[in-house]
Amino acid sequence: AQSVTQLDSHVSVSEGTPVLLRCNYSSSYSPSLFWYVQHPNKGLQLLLKYTSAATLVKGINGFEAEFKKSETSFHLTKPSAHMSDAAEYFCVVTSNSGYSTLTFGKGTMLLVSP
Amino acid sequence: SQTIHQWPATLVQPVGSPLSLECTVEGTSNPNLYWYRQAAGRGLQLLFYSVGIGQISSEVPQNLSASRPQDRQFILSSKKLLLSDSGFYLCAWIGPPGGNTIYFGEGSWLTVV
Numbered sequence A: 001a002q003s004v005t006q007l008d009s010h011v012s013v014s015e016g017t018p019v020l021l022r023c024n025y026s027s028s029y030s031p032s033l034f035w036y037v038q039h040p041n042k043g044l045q046l047l048l049k050y051t052s053a054a055t056l057v058k059g060i061n062g063f064e065a066e067f068k069k070s071e072t073s074f075h076l077t078k079p080s081a082h083m084s085d086a087a088e089y090f091c092v093v094t095s096n097s098g099y100s101t102l103t104f105g106k107g108t109m110l111l112v113s114p
Numbered sequence B: 001s002q003t004i005h006q007w008p009a010t011l012v013q014p015v016g017s018p019l020s021l022e023c024t025v026e027g028t029s030n031p032n033l034y035w036y037r038q039a040a041g042r043g044l045q046l047l048f049y050s051v052g053i054g055q056i057s058s059e060v061p062q063n064l065s066a067s068r069p070q071d072r073q074f075i076l077s078s079k080k081l082l083l084s085d086s087g088f089y090l091c092a093w094i095g096p097p098g099g100n101t102i103y104f105g106e107g108s109w110l111t112v113v
Helices: none
Strands: A002-006 A010-014 A019-021 A023-027 A031-038 A044-050 A056-058 A064-068 A073-078 A087-095 A102-104 A108-113 B003-007 B010-013 B019-026 B032-038 B044-052 B055-058 B064-070 B073-078 B087-095 B101-104 B108-112
Touching: A002 A087, A002 A102, A010 A019, A019 A108, A023 A031, A023 A087, A031 A064, A031 A073, A044 A056, A044 A064, A044 A073, A044 B101, A073 A087, A102 B032, A102 B044, B003 B087, B003 B101, B019 B032, B019 B087, B019 B108, B032 B073, B044 B064, B044 B073, B055 B064, B073 B087
Parallel strands: A010 A108, B010 B108
Antiparallel strands: A002 A023, A019 A073, A023 A073, A031 A044, A031 A087, A056 A064, A064 A073, A087 A102, A087 A108, B003 B019, B019 B073, B032 B044, B032 B087, B044 B055, B064 B073, B087 B101, B087 B108
């Protein structure tokens, strides 16, 4: 069994300040972890993924995430928010078992104010 | 190459009408396939998943159904749509075996009027 918990349903930041979106997971097998972004009325866009290589993963648009097995976390960060970052973000986990399952977090809405 | 296609992209349907959304994958065999729905202001909710032809698991009871008539085809259906069925529907596939790459369809925006 596996699960994903996005700890904040909404995060508000000012433009130019750091962004932290939190994600905790549980998985019975070695997980692969992903962050996706969805802008209003758009599909899902992959930001970055962790697949058992380097624990610090760099993605597009200046985002990065660190896989911490001891904390079962995969938090998404960005040093400086931009107005265009305002969107909904989903943390996703799959399990590296013979039968793969796919579980989404409930999403975090990032609001960026000028 | 491995791809996934989903259609139609948008549709407006009256209450009580039928629905059929289709998802097909290419470049793989025996994929695990998923249907998700995102209602307005809500996260992605797993509706159905399938591990093979004719094998469907339902996560949420509703007036929707799914079928897997072929290995690489996954269909979401309804006999009579409700207003509450409006939303964004997404087909997904995990590949390769072991699951470190997610493929998403383009998405289908359904408005029930």
